[in-house]
Amino acid sequence: MTETFKIRRLEISDKRKGFIELLGQLTVTGSVTDEEFDQRFEEIRSYGEDHVICVIEEETSGKIAATGSVMIEKKFLRNCGKVGHIEDVVVDSRFRGKQLGKKVVEFLTDHCKSMGCYKVILDCSVENKVFYEKCGMSNKSIQMSKYFD
């Protein structure tokens, strides 16, 4: 069967297209009810261009094959500059190795550029370092984190 991929922003109907299950390939999602999804979707939509989630839909199957998100941080430094933070990039294991991950990162990076950000940053595992290098990024620092119970 021919695969046709289309990249676009997340739509409210994407919950039915496997969006949450796809995020489950990245980390724990918990059980998200339709009501919780709709509420969170509207909340994120209210941030407009400052919080964008992109998806790639495989149109033949109507399934979400890849996703990633970006948040625009507004700063005082660098003349009230802006920084893009990329998060939650994942490609369905059935569709990996087809340049979809790269397309997601490009989409998000282009958004940051169009928003006037001076840089875009993300945290990733050592295993994904080469992937992000192929997306034109380079290692700058180490990640620190503290998880709350």
Ligand SMILES: CC(=O)SCCNC(=O)CCNC(=O)[C@H](O)C(C)(C)COP(=O)(O)OP(=O)(O)OC[C@H]1O[C@@H](n2cnc3c(N)ncnc32)[C@H](O)[C@@H]1OP(=O)(O)O
């Ligand atoms: C900020 C964050 O969200 S970090 C979390 C990243 N996500 C995950 O770890 C979830 C599980 N992994 C995945 O979903 C996928 O494997 C991803 C997103 C890491 C990569 O997606 P894919 O669609 O398979 O990658 P894609 O096909 O676009 O690869 C682009 C290039 O990177 C290379 N590449 C991809 N993954 C890797 C890897 N793990 N190690 C080395 N090279 C890699 C590819 O070979 C390709 O090289 P080429 O352009 O020379 O042909």
